[in-house]
Amino acid sequence: xxxxxxxxxxxxxxxxxxxxxxxxxxxxxxxxxxxxxxxxxxxxxxxxxxxxxxxxxxxxxxxxxxxxxxxxxxxxxxxxxxxxxxxxxxxxxxxxxxxxxxxxxxxxxxxxxxxxxxxxxxxxxxxxxxxxxxxxxxxxxxxxxxxxxxxxxxxxxxxxxxxxxxxxxxxxxxxxxxxxxxxxxxxxxxxxxxxxxxxxxxxxxxxxxxxxxxxxxxxxxxxxxxxxxxxxxxxxxxxxxxxxxxxxxxxxxxxxxxxxxxxxxxxxxxxxxxxxxxxxxxxxxxxxxxxxxxxxxxxxxxxxxxxxxxxxxxxxxxxxxxxxxxxxxxxxxxxxxxxxxxxxxxxxxxxxxxxxxxxxxxxxxxxxxxxxxxxxxxxxxxxxxxxxxxxxxxxxxxxxxxxxxxxxxxxxxxxxxxxxxxxxxxxxxxxxxxxxxxxxxxxxxxxxxxxxxxxxxxxxxxxxxxxx
Amino acid sequence: xxxxxxxxxxxxxxxxxxxxxxxxxxxxxxxxxxxxxxxxxxxxxxxxxxxxxxxxxxxxxxxxxxxxxxxxxxxxxxxxxxxxxxxxxxxxxxxxxxxxxxxxxxxxxxxxxxxxxxxxxxxxxxxxxxxxxxxxxxxxxxxxxxxxxxxxxxxxxxxxxxxxxxxxxxxxxxxxxxxxxxxxxxxxxxxxxxxxxxxxxxxxxxxxxxxxxxxxxxxxxxxxxxxxxxxxxxxxxxxxxxxxxxxxxxxxxxxxxxxxxxxxxxxxxxxxxxxxxxxxxxxxxxxxxxxxxxxxxxxxxxxxxxxxxxxxxxxxxxxxxxxxxxxxxxxxxxxxxxxxxxxxxxxxxxxxxxxxxxxxxxxxxxxxxxxxxxxxxxxxxxxxxxxxxxxxxxxxxxxxxxxxxxxxxxxxxxxxxxxxxxxxxxxxxxxxxxxxxxxxxxxxxxxxxxxxxxxxxxxxxxxxxxxxxxxxxxxxxxxx
Ligand SMILES: Cc1cc2nc3c(=O)[nH]c(=O)nc-3n(C[C@H](O)[C@H](O)[C@H](O)COP(=O)(O)OP(=O)(O)OC[C@H]3O[C@@H](n4cnc5c(N)ncnc54)[C@H](O)[C@@H]3O)c2cc1C
Numbered sequence: 001x002x003x004x005x006x007x008x009x010x011x012x013x014x015x016x017x018x019x020x021x022x023x024x025x026x027x028x029x030x031x032x033x034x035x036x037x038x039x040x041x042x043x044x045x046x047x048x049x050x051x052x053x054x055x056x057x058x059x060x061x062x063x064x065x066x067x068x069x070x071x072x073x074x075x076x077x078x079x080x081x082x083x084x085x086x087x088x089x090x091x092x093x094x095x096x097x098x099x100x101x102x103x104x105x106x107x108x109x110x111x112x113x114x115x116x117x118x119x120x121x122x123x124x125x126x127x128x129x130x131x132x133x134x135x136x137x138x139x140x141x142x143x144x145x146x147x148x149x150x151x152x153x154x155x156x157x158x159x160x161x162x163x164x165x166x167x168x169x170x171x172x173x174x175x176x177x178x179x180x181x182x183x184x185x186x187x188x189x190x191x192x193x194x195x196x197x198x199x200x201x202x203x204x205x206x207x208x209x210x211x212x213x214x215x216x217x218x219x220x221x222x223x224x225x226x227x228x229x230x231x232x233x234x235x236x237x238x239x240x241x242x243x244x245x246x247x248x249x250x251x252x253x254x255x256x257x258x259x260x261x262x263x264x265x266x267x268x269x270x271x272x273x274x275x276x277x278x279x280x281x282x283x284x285x286x287x288x289x290x291x292x293x294x295x296x297x298x299x300x301x302x303x304x305x306x307x308x309x310x311x312x313x314x315x316x317x318x319x320x321x322x323x324x325x326x327x328x329x330x331x332x333x334x335x336x337x338x339x340x341x342x343x344x345x346x347x348x349x350x351x352x353x354x355x356x357x358x359x360x361x362x363x364x365x366x367x368x369x370x371x372x373x374x375x376x377x378x379x380x381x382x383x384x385x386x387x388x389x390x391x392x393x394x395x396x397x398x399x400x401x402x403x404x405x406x407x408x409x410x411x412x413x414x415x416x417x418x419x420x421x422x423x424x425x426x427x428x429x430x431x432x433x434x435x436x437x438x439x440x441x442x443x444x445x446x447x448x449x450x451x452x453x454x455x456x457x458x459x460x461x462x463x464x465x466x467x468x
Numbered sequence: 469x470x471x472x473x474x475x476x477x478x479x480x481x482x483x484x485x486x487x488x489x490x491x492x493x494x495x496x497x498x499x500x501x502x503x504x505x506x507x508x509x510x511x512x513x514x515x516x517x518x519x520x521x522x523x524x525x526x527x528x529x530x531x532x533x534x535x536x537x538x539x540x541x542x543x544x545x546x547x548x549x550x551x552x553x554x555x556x557x558x559x560x561x562x563x564x565x566x567x568x569x570x571x572x573x574x575x576x577x578x579x580x581x582x583x584x585x586x587x588x589x590x591x592x593x594x595x596x597x598x599x600x601x602x603x604x605x606x607x608x609x610x611x612x613x614x615x616x617x618x619x620x621x622x623x624x625x626x627x628x629x630x631x632x633x634x635x636x637x638x639x640x641x642x643x644x645x646x647x648x649x650x651x652x653x654x655x656x657x658x659x660x661x662x663x664x665x666x667x668x669x670x671x672x673x674x675x676x677x678x679x680x681x682x683x684x685x686x687x688x689x690x691x692x693x694x695x696x697x698x699x700x701x702x703x704x705x706x707x708x709x710x711x712x713x714x715x716x717x718x719x720x721x722x723x724x725x726x727x728x729x730x731x732x733x734x735x736x737x738x739x740x741x742x743x744x745x746x747x748x749x750x751x752x753x754x755x756x757x758x759x760x761x762x763x764x765x766x767x768x769x770x771x772x773x774x775x776x777x778x779x780x781x782x783x784x785x786x787x788x789x790x791x792x793x794x795x796x797x798x799x800x801x802x803x804x805x806x807x808x809x810x811x812x813x814x815x816x817x818x819x820x821x822x823x824x825x826x827x828x829x830x831x832x833x834x835x836x837x838x839x840x841x842x843x844x845x846x847x848x849x850x851x852x853x854x855x856x857x858x859x860x861x862x863x864x865x866x867x868x869x870x871x872x873x874x875x876x877x878x879x880x881x882x883x884x885x886x887x888x889x890x891x892x893x894x895x896x897x898x899x900x901x902x903x904x905x906x907x908x909x910x911x912x913x914x915x916x917x918x919x920x921x922x923x924x925x926x927x928x929x930x931x932x933x934x935x936x937x938x939x940x941x942x943x944x945x946x947x948x
Contacts, residue, residue, distance in 0.1 A: 102834035147677045158675055160684070161652050176921040181832040182863050182898035184638065184649065186916045187945040188693075188926050192651055192684025196677045216734045240567040242617070242705025282736055282779075285708075285772025343568045343672040373675045413675035421678070428678060429669075436667040436933075437680050443932035444925070455679060 001062045003041055010044050010086070013054045018045040018092070029087050032072035032079045034420055035336065035384070040067075040081040045092050049167060049175055049205040052088060056203065057173030059086055059449060067451045068199045070111065070139030074146055075337055076418025078198050082453045088203060090141050096120060097206065103181050105164060106209045110141025117209070126211040129156035132414070133322060144204050147196030149414035151247040151321065154372040155280070156212070158414065160195040167206035168194065171445040181208060193440070198416050199451040201444040217283035218246075219290055220308040222317050223275040223297045224268055228252055228355075228367075231273035232348040234300040235371040238277075238293060239344045245293070248372030249276040249321050255328060255366040255379070256320075262327040265320025271303070275371065276321055324368040325379070332364070332381035338397045340404030341413035344374040353403045354378045361396040363389070375413035376404065402427055422457045431460055475523055476507060479551075482519045483511050487557070498552040500532055500943075501545035501907040505552040508534075512557045514574075514658060514666055514697040521695065522664030524551055528936045532943070533695040535576060535633030538625040538815070541904040542637065543690060544915055547942030553695055555632050561585060562698065563672075566615035570655060570672045572700040575632025579623065582631060586617040592706060594618035596804040600627060617703040620647035622739075624811040632696045638688030641811055642739035643768055645861045647704070650687050656700035657683040662693070662934035672700055685929070691940035692948055693933055707738075707770035712803045713780060715787040715795040716761030720844070722790040723763040724837045727860045729786045730767065735779045739768040740860045741810065742840065746870075747855035750817055751809035761793035765860075768807060813855060814868055818904065823873025825882055825905045825913070826866065829889060831898030833863040842892050843867060850881045863898065873906060883912050890914050916945040 001009075003021075010019045020026070020043040030039040041064070046052045059066045065085030072079050081087060090111035098107040099121065106128065108117060114135040118128050131150035132138055138148065144166065149158040156162075165179030179191035194202055225231040235248055251259065251274050256267045267274050277293060279286055294305055308314035328335055342350045351367065354376065358365040369377040378400055382393045401411045405427035411417070417425055425434065437456045444450070479488055487510040489495055498508045511517045524531045529550040534540065555576035563572040564585060573582060580600050587593035589612070622641030623634045633639070635650050635657075647653070656670030659682075669682045686696060717723040727740060748760040758764075767783060769776045780797065787795055798806050818824050831839055840858055843865075847854050858865035867889075869882040890900045899917035902910075923946055930948040942948075 100834075103832045147681070149675050149677075153675065157648070157652055158677075160681065161648065170925070174924075176925065178922045178925075180897050182830045182893075182896065184640065184830045184864060185899050185920065186901045187688075187920070187922065188929060189638075189651060189684045189688060190922050190925060192681060192687075195684075196681055201680075213734060236567070239569060242569070244569075244704070282734070282771075282775045284774035284778045288772065288774070341673040341675055343565065343570065344674075345565065345568045370675070374673055375675050408671065409673050410671060410676045410678045412678045413673065414677055416677050417679060425679060428671075432665040433667050433669060433679075436661060436665065436682065439932050440680055440682075440685075440929070443928045 001064070006062070006064070007042055009058055010042055010055065013058065014044050014046050014051050018047065019043070032077065033075050034077040034080065034418065036077040036080045036419055038080045038082045039084070040087045041084050043087040043089055045089050047092050049169070052203060052205050053169050053173045053175050055086065055088060056169050056171070060172045063447060063449065065449050065452050068141060068145065068203045070142030070145070071137045073134045073138050074142060074418065075415045076420040078145065078416060078418040078451070078454060080419060082419060090139060093205070099124065100181070104211045105181050106211055108140055108207050108209065110139060110144065110204050110207060112140050114138050114140055114143055121211055122214065125214050127214050128162065128209055129153070129212055130159045130162055133325060140207055140209070141204055144195055144207055145197070145199050146414065146416045149370065149373070149375065151249050151370060154248055154370065155244055155246040160192060162210045163191060163195050163207060164210055165191055165208040166194065166204045168202035168204050170202055171447065171449060175205070179208065196416065198418060198455050200441060200454050201450060203450070215280035217280065217286055218314070219279045219286055220314045220317055221277050221290070222306040223277060223302050224271045224304045225273045226271070226301065226303050228273045228351055229348050230300045230302070231275055232351050232371070234275060234297050234302070236345050236347055237296045237300060239372065241292065241296060243289060243293060245277050245372065246280040247276060247278040250274070250367065250369055250371035251321065251324060252367040254364065255324050255368040258327040258331050258366065259320040259324055262330055263319050263323040265316060267320055276317055321368070328366050328379050328381065332383055334384040335379040335381045336393055336397050337415070338378050338380070338400045339375065339412050339415040340401045340409060341373065341375045342404050342407045342409035344372065346407040346409065347371060347374055350376060350403060350407055354400055357396050357399050357403070361392045363393055363396050370413070373413060374409065398424060417455045419454060425457055475527055475529065478523050479507065479509055479520060482523065483509055483516055487512070498534055500540050500549060501910065503546055503549045505532070505549050507550070508552045508554055510554045510557050514660065517553060517660045517695050517697055518664050518666045520553060521660050521662065525663050525936065525938055528938055530938050530941050532940045533636070533691045535630035536578070536628040538629050539633055539637045539639065539903070542902070543943040544947055545907060545910060546940060555630060558697060564613050565672065566613050566617050566703060568672060569617065569703045570700055571703060572656070572672070572698060573631055574698050575696045576630050579626055579629050579631055579634060582619055585613055586615055586619070586703065587612055588616040588706065589614040592616065594706060594804070595626060596801060596808050599805060599808065616706045618706050619701055620653055620704045621650060622807060622811060624814050626808060626811045631699060635687050635699060636690055636696055642741040642807070642859050645740060645859065646736060646738040646770070651684055653702045654683050654687060654699060655702060657686055657696065658698040659686055659694045659696045662936070662939045670700065674702060690944055692930060692944035694939060709771065709773045709776045710800055710803045711769045711776050711780065712798040712806050713767045713769070713783055713795065714758060714764060714798065716759055716764040716793040717790065718761050718793055720763060720841060723765060726787055726790045726792070727765060730783050731861050733782065735782065736771065736775070737767045737779060738770040739766070741766045742858040742860050744856040746853065747813060747857050750813050750855055752812060752816055756796060758796045759794040766806065766810070768803070810857065813857065814866070814904070817855060817868045817870060821870045821872055823871035823879055823906055825869040825871065825886070825909065826903040827886055827889065828864065828866050828901045828903050829893050829898065830864050831893045831896035833861065835896035836860055836863060839865065839892060839896060843889060846885050846888055850885050852878065852882055852885065879909060883909055886913060890917055894918055919946050
């Protein structure tokens with residue numbers, strides 16, 4: 001189908017004001033929060049499941065690729081239309097459809113902003129736990145696509161642990177439900193398979209999310225260290241002692257400097273590292289737990305521990321963490337965030353090696369990350385316009401992922417594979433693993449229309465023929 | 469059969485002649501729904517499983533994986549069966565990393581052995597160790613990590629079930645209220661696909677989004693997509709204190725009011741289990757003189773001492789408000805024994821009632837009262853004897869129909885009431901699974917409940933991964 005005809009047909013489905021096709025519009029949808037670029041053929045903004053289904057049916061008949069898009073904040077090129085096609089942008093499908101307190105669920109459209117739902121349910125005394133640092137802009141559909149995590153996932157688990165069911169559109173436009181308000185349905189756990197599938201298997205049009213009672217008490221502390229090893233060792237020790245706080249977040253000196261220059265969270269500028277440790281739950285026994293944590297911190301030469309005494313002090317401690325990515329962006333025009341993850345006991349080693357990489361490639365690296373989960377976020381700072389520097393950054397990034405894989409870890413804890421980590425999937429998967437993934441993809445999408453070219457690298461043999 | 473005979477030499481070459489059984493007496497105990505396999509193979513590791521399945525695939529031999537056999541009565545009778553692959557020799561604890569709070573084991577390791585391995589130096593364990601030792605053969609490993617950790621799962625058949633079987637059948641217990649489902653604690657898996665490939669994903673990190681999450685697909689796949697071989701799961705430190713409050717009521721009205729009140733309070737019990745009198749009476753080790761009333765509610769408290777004390781105080785107060793008949797508190801050993809006996813209810817009832825049917829219902833949480841009342845009304849008016857255990861905060865309950873098998877009229881009534889229960893759970897957005905039933909009743913029972921909207925996708929997956937239909941053929945949902 002020629003492009004003009006495609007645009008006409010799409011306009012018939014969603015209304016002409018909800019199809020974008022000017023060069024400028026398409027340019028705007030040619031990038032996301034990653035470093036990649038590619039231009040789509042058209043962008044549609046559907047208003048309902050039915051419209052999504054019709055768009056997909058059309059794409060299926062015409063063999064045109066299509067990609068779901070939330071806010072485009074994913075960091076791995078997940079929404080870049082590398083094979084062209086239609087972007088299905090969910091900005092209009094942004095309603096919270098139902099809050100069902102007796103069943104502890106929320107049903108939402110995929111375009112709802114994560115924080116909007118969280119603010120809404122907080123008023124009712126509930127939480128929706130997964131809290132990516134991007135929660136102010138990211139959508140729940142995007143969180144579903146990436147299986148996003150956040151600081152509180154240490155205790156509560158990531159997005160997949162909080163999605164009970166989904167209404168999804170299949171490759172040919174058929175609409176089905178997976179999972180539902182009742183847990184443990186017989187049959188394959190399709191919801192579990194689909195969360196984190198980066199838009200390559202289905203398009204989600206409704207999500208049923210789990211709500212949890214807000215904890216009765218919260219205790220937040222900041223532990224300040226003179227060396228980064230002491231901070232990292234504290235994290236491993238807390239877990240090894242069998243304490244699982246709600247969060248265990250770490251920032252190193254470079255990030256502390258950046259944060260203080262932008263949000264003034266009150267972190268000491270000369271500290272090598274700070275840890276935000278938060279406990280939540282029933283207040284009974286919490287003091288004891290906090291004491292035990294202090295003891296562990298002391299054993300690892302903590303310089304100072306600050307306890308938030310009021311809600312505003314708590315918000316202060318968190319402001320730095322939440323503003324860290326933005327603050328770092330002020331140091332250099334671009335950064336690349338590697339999100340390799342290691343078993344928690346290997347954290348001190350992993351951090352030391354990351355700093356060696358920084359030296360080796362002469363690139364500045366700041367660390368701000370979910371330490372309790374072993375989920376690193378080395379931010380490699382650079383200037384995108386400097387091709388030679390960018391080259392070094394990519395090499396450094398790849399090497400960091402290899403370090404994580406070699407330590408028994410993985411290449412992504414929460415940002416996904418997209419196109420950026422396609423090559424690195426081979427650090428953790430053998431060809432048979434990847435072939436199984438291809439079979440799953442084929443079962444859902446035999447014509448390879450859903451977000452093609454993402455997540456699974458081409459078979460090795462193809463790569464070889466391309467090289468010759 | 470001739471195909472199999474031809475293949476037997478090959479299988480023997482793979483696993484060694486002493487690890488394959490073909491004699492009548494040997495294979496009978498591995499029969500599934502009365503269908504006897506022609507061979508039972510005992511591979512020693514994942515590679516051998518892969519070789520065996522590859523060999524079976526070449527000749528389209530039908531294969532069923534087999535752990536301890538505690539759940540083999542679930543599902544449709546197999547369409548065909550050539551070979552059983554036993555995981556009995558896949559019994560290594562590959563990596564016990566209590567500092568990282570993860571451990572990796574092979575599929576044939578028994579649940580109780582894992583818990584025993586994690587006990588403290590003083591043998592404080594999540595399960596009642598002493599009781600287990602007298603009940604069955606010795607533990608596979610006397611070695612202990614002395615870490616004082618546990619695997620946060622409490623499936624039934626805790627004495628004999630293997631971890632592979634537990635995950636393949638997505639088997640859960642009452643304490644999922646606090647700790648979650650197998651899908652929440654499994655971080656890595658290796659399995660053999662129907663074409664014999666060894667496939668793995670995940671590992672020792674608690675977060676991982678580096679590809680499709682196959683582990684979710686394999687949990688509960690009941691042998692239809694491959695043989696689970698190795699798994700990594702999360703651990704938790706043993707709770708500082710473990711106690712149980714058991715209270716009884718004479719009316720369902722008070723029972724449910726009590727339950728709702730404690731679930732609404734900002735308390736964090738590990739389990740809230742409602743049971744009928746018959747269930748309570750079925751527990752072994754039931755030595756106390758507790759008066760079970762019409763219904764009893766057991767609440768598990770597993771956390772810091774201070775929090776346990778507060779919950780106990782508040783909950784016993786609430787129980788009084790709703791005119792509890794009797795109440796009793798078990799701690800530590802008593803607590804462990806109590807929940808262990810509850811987990812063994814199905815097994816011990818099955819011994820006494822050869823015609824037993826077990827149905828597992830799931831539904832949205834808010835409907836739990838309707839479901840229980842409907843069950844009680846329907847089953848009593850049909851003059852059926854039954855035990856009922858309900859995970860009140862989770863939307864699940866398990867009903868054992870206590871049938872001796874000779875009373876065919878009673879069995880028929882049970883079958884027809886199960887149809888009614890299914891209708892009811894479907895109205896509550898749920899479903900029903902028959903976990904055990906005599907083979908002759910299976911054709912009349914909704915073994916996997918009612919197919920849902922997602923069935924066509926399940927079919928696509930099964931056909932893609934197992935086009936020859938060799939893995940547990942016909943046994944799964946919708947006859948997949
Ligand atoms: C400053 C910053 C901080 C961040 N912090 C975190 C963090 O702490 N934790 C974390 O996990 N991530 C973090 N991220 C990454 C990102 O925000 C998350 O991946 C987020 O979930 C993406 O949401 P989105 O709405 O922007 O999705 P998009 O980027 O638009 O899409 C993400 C993926 O989901 C797919 N998708 C979108 N909608 C649908 C749908 N309806 N159906 C099917 N597939 C769909 C897309 O095709 C794509 O593959 C951060 C990003 C930035 C820029």
